[in-house]
Amino acid sequence: MEKTFQPADIESRWYQEWESKGYFAPQGGEEAYCIMIPPPNVTGSLHMGHGFQEAIMDALIRYHRMAGFNTLWQVGTDHAGIATQMVVERQLEAQGTSRKALGRDKFIDKVWEWKEESGGTITQQLRRLGSSMDWTRERFTMDPGLSDAVQEVFIRLFREGLIYRGQRLVNWDPSMHTAISDLEVVSEEEQGHLWHFRYPLTNGEGHLTVATTRPETMLGDTAVAIHPEDERYAHLIGQTIDLPLTDRKIPIIADDYVDREFGTGCVKITPAHDFNDYEMGRRHDLPVINILNDDAAINDSAPEAYRGLDRFDARKQIVADLDALGLLDKIDDHTLKVPRGDRSGVVIEPYLTLQWYVDAKTLAQPAIEAVEQGNINFVPKQWENTYFAWMRDIQDWCISRQLWWGHRIPAWYDDTGKVYVGASEAAVREEHGLDDKLPLHQDEDVLDTWFSSALWTFSTLGWPEETPELATFHPSSVLVTGFDIIFFWVARMIMMTLHFRKEVPFHTVYVHGLVRDIEGQKMSKSKGNVLDPIDLIDGIELEPLIEKRTGGMMQPQMAKRIEKSTRKQFPDGIDAYGTDALRFTYYSLASTGRDIKFDIGRIEGFRNFCNKIWNAARYVLMNCEGEDCDQQDMGELELSLADRWIIGRLQETETAVAQAVEQYRFDLASQALYEFIWNEYCDWYLELSKPVLWDENASSEAKRGTRRTLIRVLETWLRLLHPFMPFITEEIWQTVGPLAGKSGATIMLQPYPKADPATVDTAANADIEWLKDVIVGVRNIRGEMNIPPGKELTVLLKNGDDTDKSRLELMAPFLRKLAKLGDITWLSAGEDAPVAATALVGNLEILVPMAGLIDQDAELARLAKEIEKLEQDLKRIQGKLSNASFVDRAPAEVVSKERDKLQAQEQALTKLREQEQRIREM
RNA sequence: AGGACUAUAGCUCAGUUGGUUAGAGCACCUGCAUGACAUGCAGGGGGUCCACGGUUCGAGUCCGUGUAGUCCUACCA
Numbered sequence: 001m002e003k004t005f006q007p008a009d010i011e012s013r014w015y016q017e018w019e020s021k022g023y024f025a026p027q028g029g030e031e032a033y034c035i036m037i038p039p040p041n042v043t044g045s046l047h048m049g050h051g052f053q054e055a056i057m058d059a060l061i062r063y064h065r066m067a068g069f070n071t072l073w074q075v076g077t078d079h080a081g082i083a084t085q086m087v088v089e090r091q092l093e094a095q096g097t098s099r100k101a102l103g104r105d106k107f108i109d110k111v112w113e114w115k116e117e118s119g120g121t122i123t124q125q126l127r128r129l130g131s132s133m134d135w136t137r138e139r140f141t142m143d144p145g146l147s148d149a150v151q152e153v154f155i156r157l158f159r160e161g162l163i164y165r166g167q168r169l170v171n172w173d174p175s176m177h178t179a180i181s182d183l184e185v186v187s188e189e190e191q192g193h194l195w196h197f198r199y200p201l202t203n204g205e206g207h208l209t210v211a212t213t214r215p216e217t218m219l220g221d222t223a224v225a226i227h228p229e230d231e232r233y234a235h236l237i238g239q240t241i242d243l244p245l246t247d248r249k250i251p252i253i254a255d256d257y258v259d260r261e262f263g264t265g266c267v268k269i270t271p272a273h274d275f276n277d278y279e280m281g282r283r284h285d286l287p288v289i290n291i292l293n294d295d296a297a298i299n300d301s302a303p304e305a306y307r308g309l310d311r312f313d314a315r316k317q318i319v320a321d322l323d324a325l326g327l328l329d330k331i332d333d334h335t336l337k338v339p340r341g342d343r344s345g346v347v348i349e350p351y352l353t354l355q356w357y358v359d360a361k362t363l364a365q366p367a368i369e370a371v372e373q374g375n376i377n378f379v380p381k382q383w384e385n386t387y388f389a390w391m392r393d394i395q396d397w398c399i400s401r402q403l404w405w406g407h408r409i410p411a412w413y414d415d416t417g418k419v420y421v422g423a424s425e426a427a428v429r430e431e432h433g434l435d436d437k438l439p440l441h442q443d444e445d446v447l448d449t450w451f452s453s454a455l456w457t458f459s460t461l462g463w464p465e466e467t468p469e470l471a472t473f474h475p476s477s478v479l480v481t482g483f484d485i486i487f488f489w490v491a492r493m494i495m496m497t498l499h500f501r502k503e504v505p506f507h508t509v510y511v512h513g514l515v516r517d518i519e520g521q522k523m524s525k526s527k528g529n530v531l532d533p534i535d536l537i538d539g540i541e542l543e544p545l546i547e548k549r550t551g552g553m554m555q556p557q558m559a560k561r562i563e564k565s566t567r568k569q570f571p572d573g574i575d576a577y578g579t580d581a582l583r584f585t586y587y588s589l590a591s592t593g594r595d596i597k598f599d600i601g602r603i604e605g606f607r608n609f610c611n612k613i614w615n616a617a618r619y620v621l622m623n624c625e626g627e628d629c630d631q632q633d634m635g636e637l638e639l640s641l642a643d644r645w646i647i648g649r650l651q652e653t654e655t656a657v658a659q660a661v662e663q664y665r666f667d668l669a670s671q672a673l674y675e676f677i678w679n680e681y682c683d684w685y686l687e688l689s690k691p692v693l694w695d696e697n698a699s700s701e702a703k704r705g706t707r708r709t710l711i712r713v714l715e716t717w718l719r720l721l722h723p724f725m726p727f728i729t730e731e732i733w734q735t736v737g738p739l740a741g742k743s744g745a746t747i748m749l750q751p752y753p754k755a756d757p758a759t760v761d762t763a764a765n766a767d768i769e770w771l772k773d774v775i776v777g778v779r780n781i782r783g784e785m786n787i788p789p790g791k792e793l794t795v796l797l798k799n800g801d802d803t804d805k806s807r808l809e810l811m812a813p814f815l816r817k818l819a820k821l822g823d824i825t826w827l828s829a830g831e832d833a834p835v836a837a838t839a840l841v842g843n844l845e846i847l848v849p850m851a852g853l854i855d856q857d858a859e860l861a862r863l864a865k866e867i868e869k870l871e872q873d874l875k876r877i878q879g880k881l882s883n884a885s886f887v888d889r890a891p892a893e894v895v896s897k898e899r900d901k902l903q904a905q906e907q908a909l910t911k912l913r914e915q916e917q918r919i920r921e922m
Numbered sequence: 923a924g925g926a927c928u929a930u931a932g933c934u935c936a937g938u939u940g941g942u943u944a945g946a947g948c949a950c951c952u953g954c955a956u957g958a959c960a961u962g963c964a965g966g967g968g969g970u971c972c973a974c975g976g977u978u979c980g981a982g983u984c985c986g987u988g989u990a991g992u993c994c995u996a997c998c999a
Contacts, residue, residue, distance in 0.1 A: 004961065187997090194999085212999060225999090259998070267999050276999075337997075382926065386994070389925075393995090483994085518934085520992075588947080591936070593927070595992080599934045601948045608961040619958035667936070671946070686958075694957085776965095782953090783965025789954055820956085873943055886979040894941055894980090901942060 001621070005614035007578025008538070010731045015127055023748055024134045026072045026473075033069035034473040035061055036457050036506070037133060038481050038489070042077035042140060043084050043118045046125035048515040048523060048598060049482060051533035055586040056512060056666060057480045058131045062723035063661055064477075065132070066752035072473050073132060074460050076139035077119065081449040082176060082184075082343045085405040088114050104404050111405045128534060130579050130726045132748065139460045141452040142407070149459035150407045150452045151423055153500060158411075158421045162359045162499075163399070165419065169278045170398055172351030173341040174296035174311075178402035179355050180341060181448060182395060183487055185348050187337040194263065196329035197322055199224060199241040202249055208233070208241060209329050211263030213336050214273075215322075216315040218243070219302045220291040221250055223269040225280060228254035230265055244327050245318065246303055253284050275350050288352060296349050311349075356400040356409060356445070363495040364391045370494060370504050378509045379664050380593045383483060390487050397492075399448045406446030414440055454492035457505035474501065478508040486511070510664050513595035518569075520597050528553075528562030536603060539576030542567065574600070580725035581607040587670035587724055609674060610728055613721075616682050617732045620714050623693050624707050624739055628700075638701040641771075641811065642688035643709040644764035649680050650713050654755040657720060666724075673721055681713065684772065691817040715740035720753045770804075770841065771811050777839025777846050778819040784862050785837065785854050792822040793848055796833055799911075800826070800844040835922050837862070838915045840908050856922055863916045870909045877902045 018024065026032075035057050040050060057073065065071040088111050089099050099107045119140075126133070139146060157163040170179040195215050198207040208224055221243055226233040233252070240249040257280060258267050271281030272290040281288055293299040298306045298314045305321075306314050322328045339348040368391050370376050371384055378384045400409060412420045412428050422428035425440055434440070452459070461470040475497075481490060490509055497505035516522055517529040524530065528549045535545065546566050550559040584606040589596045639647075653676040660669035692698050692706045715736050722729040726748065733747040744750055778795065787793070797808065805826065808815070815821060827833055836847035837859045850859060877898055880886050887895055 001958095003959075005959095210999080214999085257999095262998060269999090274999080276997090336999095385926070389995070514993090516992095589935075594935095595928090597934065599948080602934065604961080605947055608959095611959065611961045615959035615962085617958080622958070671936075675946085682958085683963090690957095779964060780966090784952090786953060786965095789956065789964060869943075876943085880980080883979065889979045890941080897942070 001614070001618050003615075003618075005578075005611045005728065007580065007610070007727065008576065011128070011130070011537075011579055011727045014727055014730050015130060018132065018746065018748060019127070019135060021745070022136070023746055024073070024132045025136060026070050026134070027065065027749065029068050029070035031069050032072070032472050032477075033061075033064040034072045034074065034476040035478060035480065036074045036460065036476050037076060038479075038485070039076045039078040039139075039141065039453065039456065040122050040126075041080040041083055042115055042122070043080070043087060045121050046129075046533055048531055048533055050122075050126075051129060051582065052512065052515050052586045052590070052596065053480055053482070054126060054129050054131045055583045056510070056590060056664075058129070058583075058726070059587065059666060059669075059723045060478065060480070060661070061132055062726065062748060063752060066719065066722065066748065066750060068751065070472065072137075072469075073134055074137060074139070074473070074476075075123075075126075075133035075135060076141070076456075076460055077122065078453060079115075079140065079142045079406060079449060081401060081403050081406040081446060082178070082180070084111060084115070085403050086176070086343060088405075099404065107404055125534060128537060128579065130583065132726070137460075141449070141456075145462065146452060146455070146459045147407055149455050149463055150447065151410050152464050153455060153496065154410055154447070154451075155421055155423065156500075157358065162362055163356060164359065165354060165356050167352065167354045169272075169275055169350045170353055170355055171339070171341075172294075172296075172349045172353065173344050173346060174292075174294065174349055175344045175346045176341070176403070177294050179351075179353060179398055179400060180348070181398050181450075184342050185339045186342050187339045189335050190338045192334050192336045192338070194332040194334035195319060196264065196331070197244070197268075198327045198329055199244065199266075199268075200327075201236070202240040202242050207327075208236070208252070208266045209264045210266045210268040212268055213334060214315070215318045216298070216311050217270040217273045217291070218268060218318065219246060219298065219306060219314075220270045220272050220289040221268045222248075222271060222281065222286040222289060223250050223253045223284065225253050225255045225258050225267045225269050226265060227258040227260045228256055230258075230260050232265065244325060245305075245321055253286075255280055255283065272352050273350055278350070290352050292349060292351065296347075355398050356411075358397040358399055360394045360397045360495070363499055364394045364491075366498045367391060367491065367494040370498060375504050376494065376507060376509060378511060380511065382593070383486065383509070383511045386483070387486060387491060391491060394491075397448075399451050400443075400445040401448055402444070403446050406449065407452060409443040409445050409447060411443040412440040413443070414438055450488050450492055453489055454496040455500075457493060457497055458501055463500070475504050476506045478510055479506040480510045480512065482514060483511050484514070512590065513593070515596045515598055518597055518599055520595070526558075528558070528566070531598060531600075533582060535574055536577055536582050537579050540574050542570060542573040545570060545573055570600075575604070575607070577603050577607040578610060578727070580728045581610050584609065584670055584674075584725060587666040588674075590666040591668075592664065609678065610725070612678055612682060613725075613728055613732070616677070616686060617714065617736060619686055620710050621735060621739075623689070624711050625735075627707055628704055636701045637705050637708065638699060639705045639709065640688070640692055640702060641764045641767050642685060642692075642814065643705055644761040645768040646681065646685040646713055647709065648760035648762075648765055649676060650716060650753075651755040651757060651760050653717070654720060654753050658755070661723075670724060673717070673724065677717060677721070681717065684768075685713070686710075687818055688768075688814055691813045695813060711736060711740045715742060716753050719747060719750050722747050722750075723752075767807055767811065770807050771814055773841040774815060774839075774844075774846060775819045777841055778821065778848065781837045781839060781848050781854075781862075785858055787853060789820060792820055793853075794823045794825075795819075795821055796825045796827050796836065796847040796849070798827045798831075798833055798845040798847060799829075804842075804844045835918055836915075838912070840911060842904075843907065845911060850919075850922075856919060860916065860919055863912055863919070867909065867912050867916065870905055870912065874902070874905050874909060877905065 037057065061071055061073045092098055102110065154163060171182065171185050173180055192213055194211050194213055196209050196211050198209050200207045210224060212218065224241055236252045237254045239252050241252065243250050257276065258265065269277045269280055269286065271278045271286055271288040289301055291298055291302045292311065296311045298309045300307055306317065309317060319328065340346060341348055368388065371387060378387065410421060410423060412425055420428040420432055422431055457476050458470060458474055461467060461474055463470060479490065493505045514522065521527060521529055530549065546563050549566055550562050553559040581603055585603040588602060653672055656672040657669045660672065689706050689710055692702055718729045718733045718736060730747045737744065737747065742750065778793065782789065812824060833847055834849045834851065836849045837854050839846045880898055881902060
């Protein structure tokens with residue numbers, strides 16, 4: 001074995017082996033366990049959020065697979081309508097052509113080409129993380145089977161009246177020329193202006209001043225509204241104004257939606273271009289004048305002067321024209337929320353169009369009940385509130401998109417516009433008895449990507465066929481996801497699955513936090529603070545990292561700033577830490593209910609942990625390979641106290657890990673493993689094994705017992721650790737497993753360790769704790785007095801009882817080796833002791849004679865420190881016990897505990913003071 | 923405007939139904955090539971648990987108010 005752990009070569013080797021041997025496929029077992037991957041964008045690439053999420057799912061999957069469940073991790077990718085179409089459109093643009101120039105069919109061919117070309121990136125990256133998903137079952141949302149499911153759902157919902165077509169205001173993306181849902185609009189505060197315009201009254205008696213953030217929409221105004229109780233304007237209700245720049249007269253209406261305090265208290269009403277105005281228009285039966293075309297340029301409903309102008313150019317022009325007419329009152333600075341498309345980033349327009357909708361209110365009801373009744377549980381629980389809040393006020397879901405990449409809507413129209421919904425044109429003709437000569441054309445639109453995602457848990461298992469997989473693995477066990485897609489995806493899956501399967505899609509929703517950078521900022525390409533999980537695994541030099549972060553930057557100043565901060569944060573680039581270290585870092589940070597600030601320092605610590613594991617295995621193998629480790633229970637055997645102790649501690653660790661995983665506390669699981677492996681197995685047990693293995697006088701039974709324990713405990717915790725660190729554990733297990741008497745080709749299909757409380761030896765635990773206390777006591781003196789660790793010490797033990805004495809006899813070799821002691825002398829009562837530095841373990845005094853070794857003042861200082869600690873503690877305990885109400889009201893158990901403590905501390909204090917006195921008198 | 927979450931060591935974070943002296947990793951200080959590991963070993967320093975008030979024999983933990991920060995939903999023409 002190499003002296004240090006080298007992750008790179010073993011990782012690719014093992015993943016390939018696992019996959020090619022089919023280990024990821026369900027292996028049978030009584031109970032099924034299933035996780036559906038949140039399908040990543042097929043043309044996307046891995047980011048830290050994926051890394052975190054996949055690590056959690058893989059731990060759950062490997063854990064349950066080893067625990068004997070029939071385990072399926074269903075993998076697949078999403079066609080990601082808008083995102084993917086945008087990428088391909090940009091490529092075409094770069095090639096000097098366009099989607100429209102190509103035409104629908106050729107364009108879709110191009111997207112498929114791009115999918116084939118780049119679709120392997122994300123799936124290869126998932127493999128790098130060690131994720132043990134069943135690749136033979138990989139699905140894509142536009143696979144024939146899944147497309148059938150989409151069509152089936154659409155048709156059935158339509159027939160049930162739960163899908164309908166309607167003309168209303170939608171969020172329109174003028175760059176993509178498509179409607180998008182409310183969820184795809186992100187509103188951020190931006191600096192803007194509030195323009196005040198004077199609208200002249202038709203009767204010539206002055207004007208009303210209206211305030212607007214969107215001057216260009218005035219061309220579509222069809223009223224001015226005031227509050228019905230606003231005395232300033234009450235007399236004007238029912239009159240009209242002459243809308244400037246047009247030849248229209250529009251009414252002054254009263255509506256209590258108007259806020260009297262805001263602006264002038266007069267609002268221009270543009271029903272075609274504002275959601276609130278649209279509602280008001282309906283209440284007052286106002287005309288709806290749409291002044292925009294699909295590009296959000298001014299259309300022919302507007303006066304000629306503005307036709308064809310982009311909305312923002314039109315804005316400037318209109319402001320200038322009104323100013324020229326003396327109708328511009330003033331311009332105030334104003335911050336407002338600007339709605340932008342989450343993909344395109346352009347300003348979204350409320351736009352009147354005909355779209356398809358899902359009746360979400362009806363579907364939401366059972367979905368709300370499922371969570372209320374506990375058929376689905378959110379972890380952490382508070383996310384249920386978020387879910388309820390949204391579901392109880394849910395709006396109908398606009399599902400049609402004016403895109404080409406996606407599932408085309410299975411609806412056909414005749415020349416009169418009558419709609420026929422069915423699986424195909426032929427099916428529609430047949431069903432409705434339509435003549436072959438009657439021309440039909442299919443709806444041009446596709447469905448929202450999330451429509452197919454909503455079916456993911458059952459469409460991937462073969463629905464609408466009643467497949468065996470569906471019967472076995474649905475409902476799935478747990479959904480692991482981020483809070484950002486609770487509405488987009490989780491809620492819609494619950495609705496659709498309950499409707500079509502009459503069962504929940506999953507029993508638990510584990511909601512993890514967002515991975516942020518060290519400053520708590522969201523990682524984003526534009527901020528240049530993105531960490532690529534692959535770079536943490538493989539490492540990356542500084543220059544390529546800078547290139548990666550600044551490449552394709554629009555603004556050069558931005559690039560400069562990013563370069564600077566990158567150079568500062570990673571002066572030497574990023575080391576190669578390996579997948580296991582990265583995964584363990586994720587687990588250690590995965591406490592529930594909070595986001596994750598990713599600290600590069602922690603991954604380094606876990607890389608070191610990998611190295612520790614590696615070297616522990618080297619030590620064990622050096623001492624056990626080719627030796628009799630008694631795995632067949634053949635020979636006489638003697639287990640040392642240390643052997644019995646570590647076996648017990650292993651059981652406790654197994655319990656802790658199992659409990660943590662059941663509660664999705666991967667941070668606690670990783671911590672329990674880390675502590676056990678490093679602080680107990682390596683720091684103490686391996687050291688305690690040396691006095692046995694290296695002692696020529698030790699019996700062969702004892703040596704066999706220790707070797708057997710070394711190898712067995714190691715083999716067990718390798719299995720215990722495997723779901724979290726799959727690669728290093730597999731690599732080591734290949735050698736260790738057989739030595740421990742295990743057969744099998746891979747650790748990943750071995751049984752997961754289960755605690756056996758019967759093997760916890762409490763007496764051995766107490767003995768080893770005593771031993772540790774004594775050793776630490778001596779080491780403390782050594783450390784504080786700067787006595788070199790190599791220098792052998794003489795100690796005297798004083799005031800011990802029979803237990804101390806028998807423990808000493810039993811464990812003297814351990815004590816000698818680990819504390820580096822020479823003579824150990826047991827002082828009888830009343831026997832004189834030399835002046836010495838002292839450590840206390842209970843009543844037992846451990847004396848290290850000072851002569852020639854220890855500086856008087858240094859020991860006095862050390863004692864003073866100990867004494868002060870004790871005194872402070874004592875004061876607190878005395879205070880407590882002299883408080884009558886504490887003694888009366890606290891449980892007797894607590895009180896007696898305090899009394900015991902008081903006594904022990906008092907004794908210790910007395911002893912240390914005596915010591916202090918003796919040293920002073922030296 | 924409504925709601926959620928967070929505040930503990932220099933940094934990143936644990937801390938269970940309230941009950942020993944509030945913990946870990948990293949960083950820091952001291953010593954050490956000790957035959958698995960210097961990606962290591964041993965020892966050590968470091969905390970007004972955001973503030974105030976309340977409940978309680980007892981509060982990092984429960985309740986209230988406030989401050990700071992993060993986020994979500996709705997929305998201001």
